Amino acid sequence: MSAPRILLLGSGELGREVVLSFQRLGAVVIAADSHPDASARAFADDSAVLDLTDADAVHAAIERFAPDILVPATESVAPEALAAAEAAGLSVVPSARRTRLMLDREALRRLAADELGLPTAPFWFAGGIDELGAIAAHAGYPLVVKPLSALPGEGQSVLLRADDIEAAWHRAAPAGGGTPGRVLVESVVEVDDEVTLLAVRTGESVAPGFCEPIGHRHVAGVLEAWQPAPMTPVALDSARSIAARVVTALGGRGLFGVELLVRGDEVYFADVTVLPHDSALVTLRTQRLSALDLHARAVLRLPVDTIMISPGAVEVSYLPGARDNLSGALSVPETDVMLFPAPLGPVGTGRSRFEVVSATAPTVAGARERARQAAQALRGNPLTGSTT
Known part of the structure; x- marks a missing residue:
């Protein structure tokens, strides 16, 4: 059995641990990252430095290394490059669609609440400070304002009064990644x-x-x-x-x-x-x-x-x-x-x-x-x- 070739897109500290997990199972791992000193590159079988948000750069890496499987290890990967690779028959794990949805909290939340009917906290989406203020006036306080794409807790604020709205907007909107200018607004649900x-x-x-x-x-x-x-x-x-x-x-x-x-x-x-x-x-x-x-x-x-x-x-x-x-x-x-x-x-x-x-x-x-x-x-x- 030939060793599977894996192109790991994202090679930070945890990427290093992922590389070792694959290698223990006999896989050949190519670690790609935007930073030349990314930890996983020193442990991988081969490596590359490239802008993971640049679809052309990702495509060039695929052509160069000819992997069997693409494994994104960060959210900062051009989703159009993954979709094109999957359409061409390359295995993308977990899937190009899932990676795209992870970059778009609005689409993910609508999938969960509208299509699947999963229980969620009451939520809205705002496209500006005025719209955020209108939602707050309608829903009442407190509210949680989140970017549409960010690490857990990043860019997040709790609205307690109208005076908090502008600061919450400026905190969340720049962290929105692939969906700038829109934020997720949730009612605060008391949880254990x-x-x-x-x-x-x-x-x-x-x-x-x-x-x-x-x-x-x-x-x-x-x-x-x-x-x-x-x-x-x-x-x-x-x-x-x-x-x-x-x-x-x-x-x-x-x-x-x-x-x-x-x-x-x-x-x-x-x-x-x-x-x-x-x-x-x-x-x-x-x-x-x-x-x-x-x-x-x-x-x-x-x-x-x-x-x-x-x-x-x-x-x-x-x-x-x-x-x-x-x-x-x-x-x-x-x-x-x-x-x-x-x-x-x-x-x-x-x-x-x-x-x-x-x-x-x-x-x-x-x-x-x-x-x-x-x-x-x-x-x-x-x-x-x-x-x-």
Whole structure:
């Protein structure tokens, strides 16, 4: 059997881990990225520097490397290049259509709410400050204003009064990526948890498999995530039903990160990510196959399993600062640390990870406490409380 050739479009820190997951399964990986110092390029079998938003540049890379499979690892890939490659018979994972929809939150939300009938928070779309003000006057406060295409939390604001409208518009509209000049407006829904449900699919005719739900929260430049997130049996069934419907509608294969809002037995659809965001890093410790390994297997149409081997938690920091006590952090039982070099992009955009601290324990509460204490120790803060 000849080794499959994979062109990975996007080669940052997590791209490096994706490269290794593919290589362990015998694939030849070509890593392409817009930045010459992208981490994955040093680990790949071949590499290229190109503007991923330039359709001609992406097409030239396809001609040069003749891959069997295209795997976007970032949302910043020209969707028209992926569509043309798929139309020419090249396998695009998960699919060109899904990648396009991930860049257009308006089309995705209308698919979920209008075509699939999935429960969502009440929402509207605004094309200017005046329209945003009219929506606020009609819907009332508070409201959440989001870009139509951005990383989770990027460009997002909460409207509490009319005086917030102009600032919220200017914060969200420039972050809209491929859909400038329009924003998503949502009513605030009181929820217990924000949850990511990872769904893995190995082919069009294969029902998706699900990992245990991942809870997460983002506070002051730090993402905390834990697995499993506690959910009632009714809520978990609803979450899997919602994820299965949206994944089937999007088509293709690979790993899908379905973002959900949970309140008791009620579950609301929020988003689907091209690749699961950083909350999925908890699976590096909690599952037999991490999210990245599951994605690689699904891309190559290989058998998968979603077995969780231990409760766990991570803290991901996007804030620069001292990291002087690695020994102290690793002295906390069942912990691990991943440190990243200086960011390739501007600091403070939410795109640059500085460290990932992970921990396991017999319980989720114990794992979260261990991750918190290890993160404090790493930055030179004294440990408090038990570390067992």
